[in-house]
Amino acid sequence: MAKSLLLFVSTLPFIAASFVHPGALHTADDFTRITNYVNAKTTPWYTDWELLLNSTYAQSTYTSQAVSAIYRGSDGVHAENYQLLYEDAAAMYQLAIRWKISGDSTYGDAAVSILNSWGSTLEVIGGDPDQWLANGIYGYQLANAAEVMRDYSGWSSSDITTFQNMMEDVFAAQNEFFLRTHNGSADIPYANWDLCNMASMLAIGILNDNSTKFDFVTDYFYDGWGHGAVGNGTNFIIANYTESGSTKILSQGQEAGRDQGHATLDFTLAGVLAQQAYNQGTDLFAAVGNAFLNGAEYCSKYNVGDDVPYTSYDSAEGLQSVISSDSRGDARPGYELLYAHYNDLKGLNASWTGEYRDYVNANITASVEGGGGNYGPDSGGFDGLGFGTLLYRLTA
């Protein structure tokens, strides 16, 4: 052991931990599988591909709206303009996927043009504390678009470096600041704030080949101090229940008593975080007794209209003594990824997650998962990158 370690060290002295590329949400094997389905016009994958081709954000004529400063939340001086960023994030990603699967450089060039404009223009994200939602949500989205494009011959290495530096300075530095300090708040943020900043920092760690960032996030997952710390007591999972009449564990997530828009968002973001780590060989899906499965099952069961048990939660906004029916049945993309992993890959019972996935898909005429642009014009419709039927589903 010591000998081979020595040999490794002496033959590869300057190589840091190496990452798989592309390797955030999608790997090369994933793209082979997806491209085969699309070329063979196999449903439901091909149907979701057609939905993508129809998207406003997947057109080569889409033009960048890059600006140097983005504001989310009011700082009393600047108008909010973060719609520019979430629309362009959807466009970069959808064009990147369209290029990767079709091989058509028209879409590769369009994706690169938007990536470059933000890479060379964006300097700061401000606003009120909501600015850290922008750092987290759009951070993971931009990093994933770039990760898909990184081997494109039409993206120059100097432009890639410019983009990576922007991601480090504008996004990752703030993701880390937020996770370390919550800007001085003892307990304000709900879980989605942590989860999106964890997902972003991990994605940028992969994009920028920075294992310090990757390790920071996986450590935080186990024993961090905020509500994204899944392994730390009741920070993320408030209570576990054995489902009556089955052996299944249902876990109450931290935002169940707040509203269902955020409760469902938590598991969309959990899926992003876990998928990105899994593609680098770290299994957060299985961690803490499959916590993300148990939580997604609880959340899905309630949102498809069934009852679930509930334990009072003393939130930073006060006692939440009943589960919140606010926005119950909200349609959120992201559960194709969770169901594909737990049911298809791991063979675990994810039946409620599957029901919620189908419920969300039924919201779209073609009965597949949509992405940015398919769930309304507001930011919530752009929180998940979507198109999961095309990108994650393993069995019809």
Ligand SMILES: *[C@@H]1O[C@H](CO)[C@@H](O)[C@H](O)[C@H]1NC(C)=O
């Ligand atoms: C895509 O658009 C075409 C033309 O409007 C339409 O016929 C088709 O049903 C759409 N496909 C999907 C999956 O939405």
Ligand SMILES: *[C@@H]1O[C@H](CO)[C@@H](O)[C@H](O)[C@H]1NC(C)=O
């Ligand atoms: C972060 O905390 C500092 C110190 O309390 C405060 O001045 C600043 O307004 C906070 N930032 C945001 C965006 O809320």
Ligand SMILES: *[C@@H]1O[C@H](CO)[C@@H](O)[C@H](O)[C@H]1NC(C)=O
């Ligand atoms: C890697 O990430 C760590 C933690 O965020 C940071 O301190 C360091 O500067 C990064 N390394 C490079 C080369 O950017």
Ligand SMILES: *[C@@H]1O[C@H](CO)[C@@H](O)[C@H](O)[C@H]1NC(C)=O
């Ligand atoms: C776990 O979270 C609590 C806050 O809920 C925090 O005080 C504690 O430091 C965390 N544990 C570790 C090991 O970081």
Ligand SMILES: *[C@@H]1O[C@H](CO)[C@@H](O)[C@H](O)[C@H]1NC(C)=O
């Ligand atoms: C829920 O179950 C997991 C896995 O057994 C365990 O690690 C965790 O501590 C439990 N959480 C609560 C709040 O009981």
Ligand SMILES: *[C@@H]1O[C@H](CO)[C@@H](O)[C@H](O)[C@H]1NC(C)=O
């Ligand atoms: C999966 O779990 C549900 C309860 O959540 C149960 O009704 C169903 O029979 C289980 N499916 C299998 C194949 O065990």
Ligand SMILES: *[C@@H]1O[C@H](CO)[C@@H](O)[C@H](O)[C@H]1NC(C)=O
């Ligand atoms: C889709 O879901 C939203 C709620 O998230 C709802 O307002 C809308 O009516 C649904 N549309 C369809 C076609 O089901």
